[in-house]
Amino acid sequence: MPNSPSFPDSCVNIFPLNSQSDYYMIEKMPGDRQICSAVSGQYKEDFMRHLMSPLDFSVDELDKLLDLANDIEKYPQKYAHACEGKKLATCFYEPSTRTRLSFEAAMLNLGGSVLGFASADSSSASKGESVSDTIRIISCYADICAMRHPKEGAPLVASQKSRIPVINAGDGGHQHPTQTLTDLLTIRSLKGRLGNLTIGLCGDLKFGRTVHSLISALIRYPGIRFVLISPEELRIPSYIREDVLAANNIPFTEVERLEDAMPDLDVLYMTRVQKERFFNEEDYVRLKNFYILTKAKMELAKEDMLVLHPLPRVNEISVEVDDDPRAAYFKQAQYGVYVRMALILTLLDIKVD
Ligand code: NCD
Numbered sequence: 001m002p003n004s005p006s007f008p009d010s011c012v013n014i015f016p017l018n019s020q021s022d023y024y025m026i027e028k029m030p031g032d033r034q035i036c037s038a039v040s041g042q043y044k045e046d047f048m049r050h051l052m053s054p055l056d057f058s059v060d061e062l063d064k065l066l067d068l069a070n071d072i073e074k075y076p077q078k079y080a081h082a083c084e085g086k087k088l089a090t091c092f093y094e095p096s097t098r099t100r101l102s103f104e105a106a107m108l109n110l111g112g113s114v115l116g117f118a119s120a121d122s123s124s125a126s127k128g129e130s131v132s133d134t135i136r137i138i139s140c141y142a143d144i145c146a147m148r149h150p151k152e153g154a155p156l157v158a159s160q161k162s163r164i165p166v167i168n169a170g171d172g173g174h175q176h177p178t179q180t181l182t183d184l185l186t187i188r189s190l191k192g193r194l195g196n197l198t199i200g201l202c203g204d205l206k207f208g209r210t211v212h213s214l215i216s217a218l219i220r221y222p223g224i225r226f227v228l229i230s231p232e233e234l235r236i237p238s239y240i241r242e243d244v245l246a247a248n249n250i251p252f253t254e255v256e257r258l259e260d261a262m263p264d265l266d267v268l269y270m271t272r273v274q275k276e277r278f279f280n281e282e283d284y285v286r287l288k289n290f291y292i293l294t295k296a297k298m299e300l301a302k303e304d305m306l307v308l309h310p311l312p313r314v315n316e317i318s319v320e321v322d323d324d325p326r327a328a329y330f331k332q333a334q335y336g337v338y339v340r341m342a343l344i345l346t347l348l349d350i351k352v353d
Helices: 059-074 098-109 131-141 154-161 177-191 209-218 238-248 258-264 281-287 329-347
Strands: 011-016 023-029 033-039 087-092 113-117 144-149 166-171 197-202 224-229 252-255 267-270 306-308
Touching: 011 154, 059 177, 059 329, 087 098, 087 131, 098 113, 098 144, 098 166, 098 177, 098 329, 131 144, 131 154, 144 154, 154 166, 166 177, 177 209, 177 267, 177 306, 177 329, 197 209, 197 258, 209 224, 209 238, 209 267, 224 258, 306 329
Parallel strands: 087 113, 087 144, 144 166, 197 224, 197 267, 224 252, 267 306
Antiparallel strands: 011 023, 023 033
C-alpha cells in the first residue's frame, strides 16, 4: 500500500487527519483484525490510496464522498469529461452483473475507458498466475483497478504490489466496501440520515460479505441498532458479533423469525443465501427459501421502512413486493453508479469545480 518505505508491511491504508501532515494508519493484524492508529507528521499528499474496507475512509471522508455522489446525480454533465484519458481495469475472478457493470458505467460516465476480464477462466489465473503478478501487469495498462476475488484478502495482496489504486469489489465471504458505499448513499438519500436507525439484516449473515461491510460502516454513526435475522446455521460470524458489535457497545438482537422483527425496523436489508460458499448442496437446498418477504409480511412494517437488497435476488423477496413504494432495491442499484463515480474521482484525486 502507501508507496513509502516508512510504512510497515501490515499497513493497508492511510487517511489524513485534519492537519496537513498527521494521518491515521490502518493495519491488518492476525485473526482478521484491523487496527487504526494516529501517526503525526509524516503524511504526504501524494500517497496512493486503495479501498479494501469501508473503514478505510473516515466518517468525514465518507460524508464528502456521498455529497459528491449526490452532486453527480444532480449534475451528471458536469462530470462527463472528468476522467478523459483515464482507464479503469475490472479484474473479476468471480461472477458479477451489478458491481462490474456499474464500475464500467461509472468510468464511461466520467469520460474514461475500461478494460478487464469477467471471469478467472478468461484470465491468466487459469494458467496459474498470482494476483500479485497480475496487478503488476495491470498497473502498466490502467490507472485504477476494481478487483473481485473468491479468496478473502486477495485484493489486499494485490494492493500491496500495485502502482495504481485497487478497489476491493468483493473478496470471498469477507468484505464488499463499494456495495456498502451504495447502501449508505441509498439510506442517506432516502431516509435523510445515517444515524438513529434500526436496521434489520436478514438472510445469510454468515457468508454475506455485504452485511459484514455494512455493519462495520454503520456502527460509526450514533443511535444505530441492529436486528440480525437468520437461521441458526447462517448467524453472523463471531468475529463480527464480538469484535465489531459487542466491542463497540452496539445494541443488537438476533432472531430467527422475520415477522417478529418487522414492526421495529427502519431499514430491512435482505440478502440471498450464498450458494457458492456452501460446502454441500443439501445444506443450501434446506436453507435457500428460509425467508421470503411477501406483501403480507410488508403489512407488519412501518409505513416508511425501506427494503434494500444488494441483489441478485433469488426467492427471498417475492416479486409482488417490487411495486411497494418502500421497495428501494432497484433504486439502490442506480445509486451504485453515482457512488462508484464519486469513488473513482476520489481515489484518482480528480477535482471537478
Ligand atoms: C453481492 C455480492 O456480490 O456480494 N452482490 C452485489 O455485488 N451486488 C450480493 C450477492 O451476491 O448476494
